[in-house]
Amino acid sequence: MIAAVGLLIGVLLGLVLQPEVPIWLEPYLPIAVVAALDAVFGALRAFLDGIFDDKVFVVSFVSNVLIAAVIVYLGDKLGVGGQLSTGVIVVLGIRIFSNVAAIRRHIFHA
Amino acid sequence: MTDEQTPTPQPAPPDGRARLRESLRRPSSRGQVIVAVLLAVLGFAAVTQVKANDKDDQYVGARQGDLVQYINNLSLASQRTEAEIARLQQTRDALRSDTRSRRTAVERAQQQADTLGIMAGTVPVVGSGVRVTVTDEKGGVGSNQLLEGLEELRDAGAEAIELNNRVRVVAQSSLKDVDGGVIVDGKVLRAPYVIEAIGSPHDLATALDFKGGFIDEVQRPDVDGQVETQESDTVEISTVVEPAAPQYAKPGATG
Numbered sequence: 001m002i003a004a005v006g007l008l009i010g011v012l013l014g015l016v017l018q019p020e021v022p023i024w025l026e027p028y029l030p031i032a033v034v035a036a037l038d039a040v041f042g043a044l045r046a047f048l049d050g051i052f053d054d055k056v057f058v059v060s061f062v063s064n065v066l067i068a069a070v071i072v073y074l075g076d077k078l079g080v081g082g083q084l085s086t087g088v089i090v091v092l093g094i095r096i097f098s099n100v101a102a103i104r105r106h107i108f109h110a
Numbered sequence: 111m112t113d114e115q116t117p118t119p120q121p122a123p124p125d126g127r128a129r130l131r132e133s134l135r136r137p138s139s140r141g142q143v144i145v146a147v148l149l150a151v152l153g154f155a156a157v158t159q160v161k162a163n164d165k166d167d168q169y170v171g172a173r174q175g176d177l178v179q180y181i182n183n184l185s186l187a188s189q190r191t192e193a194e195i196a197r198l199q200q201t202r203d204a205l206r207s208d209t210r211s212r213r214t215a216v217e218r219a220q221q222q223a224d225t226l227g228i229m230a231g232t233v234p235v236v237g238s239g240v241r242v243t244v245t246d247e248k249g250g251v252g253s254n255q256l257l258e259g260l261e262e263l264r265d266a267g268a269e270a271i272e273l274n275n276r277v278r279v280v281a282q283s284s285l286k287d288v289d290g291g292v293i294v295d296g297k298v299l300r301a302p303y304v305i306e307a308i309g310s311p312h313d314l315a316t317a318l319d320f321k322g323g324f325i326d327e328v329q330r331p332d333v334d335g336q337v338e339t340q341e342s343d344t345v346e347i348s349t350v351v352e353p354a355a356p357q358y359a360k361p362g363a364t365g
Contacts, residue, residue, distance in 0.1 A: 006146025010153025014161070021162040029159045036152045043145070047133075048126030054141030061148050082173055106126030 027076065028069040031088055035068035036061060038092045041099040048106040068092075228270055231280040231351045235270045239308035239345035240315050243338045246301035250333035253285035253292050259305060259324040266317030268307040272347040274299045275306070280351055295351075301335075311341035 021029055039061040046052045068088055075084030104110070133142070169177065227233035242259065244251055260279055263271055271279040277294045286293045291300040307314050318324045318339060328335040 002142040003145040003149050007149040007153045009146075010150030010155075011157050013150070014154040014157025018161060019158050021158055026162070029155060029162070033152065033156045033159050036148075036155070040149065040152060048129060050126070050129060052141070054144045057141075058144055058148065103126075107130070109127075 027081070027085075028072050031068040031072050031085055032065045034089055034092050034096075035064040038095050038099070039064040041096050041103070045099045045102045045106075048103060229281075230353055231270065231278040232353050234346075234348045234350060235308055236344060236346045237269070237308040238311050238343045239268070239306065239341075240311050240318075241340045241342055241345060242305040242307070242318065243340070244301065244303040244305070244328060244335055245338075246303070246328075246333075246335040248334050249290060249301070251301060251303065251328055251335040252287045255324070255328050255333060255335070256292060256303060256305075257285055258327055259318065262317045262324045263305070263307045263309070263314055266309060266313045268309040268314055270308045270347050272306045272349055274304050276349060278347065278349045278351050282351075306345050306347055308345050308347060311343075315339050315341055 039057070042060060043052060043057040046056075071088050072081060072085055075081035078084075169180065172180070224233070228235050240263075244255075244259075256273075260271060273279060273294055276299065277283070277297050279294070283295050288298060291298050292303075293299070318337070320326075325337045325339075327333065328337050
């Protein structure tokens with residue numbers, strides 16, 4: 001319940017404040033958002049499995065975001081930023097799909 | 111990435127759905143607050159990214175090569191545009207100078223037309239000059255005297271001459287004596303004769319008044335007329351002659 005409210009507050013803040021993305025953050029933000037989404041879906045699945053631990057969630061959330069950012073940074077430095085970003089998105093997308101499938105099985109039993 | 115995605119089989123009787131329902135009903139655990147904070151951060155970041163993406167998605171995330179390509183395209187386009195601008199400016203300048211030279215030609219033609227019109231007597235004129243009134247009570251003043259007067263005025267640079275406000279004296283004008291007056295260009299003029307001439311007032315007045323000149327001639331005892339010369343800054347000559355197309359004369363070779 002509080003989690004849903006938190007998400008709502010974040011979205012509303014973003015809509016109201018309309019912050020400018022700093023230029024140094026521009027390449028990392030999209031990947032970071034996708035990585036955070038992956039962590040959130042993983043957490044939701046764990047919760048439905050009954051093994052949710054908030055400490056684990058915080059660590060996985062932060063580390064997901066950081067690792068995604070580091071990968072993009074490294075890719076840019078190596079000159080393969082575009083390809084590496086695509087790779088990260090693909091991997092995270094697959095994980096999100098499998099997590100969502102597990103969640104669906106829990107909620108709909110199907 | 112830690113291990114919450116690899117769930118170990120859990121023998122707990124309440125299934126996921128029940129757990130979700132319960133958590134929505136009792137929102138008070140410490141874990142939920144942390145999750146809420148992180149979700150708020152996620153929502154904020156996601157919305158920000160979406161907004162930023164909406165703004166301009168053409169160059170964000172473009173590789174260096176793409177950007178160089180964009181810049182090349184843009185500079186090519188701007189070169190083309192500059193060439194176009196230069197071309198149009200040239201056209202504009204050409205048109206402008208064309209207009210200017212045409213206007214100059216028209217002005218010169220107009221000037222020439224004015225000059226010729228004044229000389230030929232086809233336009234009314236106004237300017238400084240003299241007004242000479244010749245009174246002739248005894249009828250002694252005739253074409254001789256008037257012709258002398260006109261010639262003196264011409265000599266002194268009169269640019270336009272009019273007689274009695276009725277006849278414009280031009281190159282083709284002719285004078286003929288008639289009983290009690292003079293016929294000028296077919297019109298009978300009677301005394302007093304008024305000669306209006308446009309030119310330098312002083313020159314014109316002087317030209318009439320010298321020994322053996324027009325005034326002497328008119329005031330001779332056997333003619334016995336009176337001459338009154340009046341210098342004026344505005345002499346108006348309003349009569350004009352109809353220009354007649356020459357019947358025999360044709361322009362010859364010039365120069």
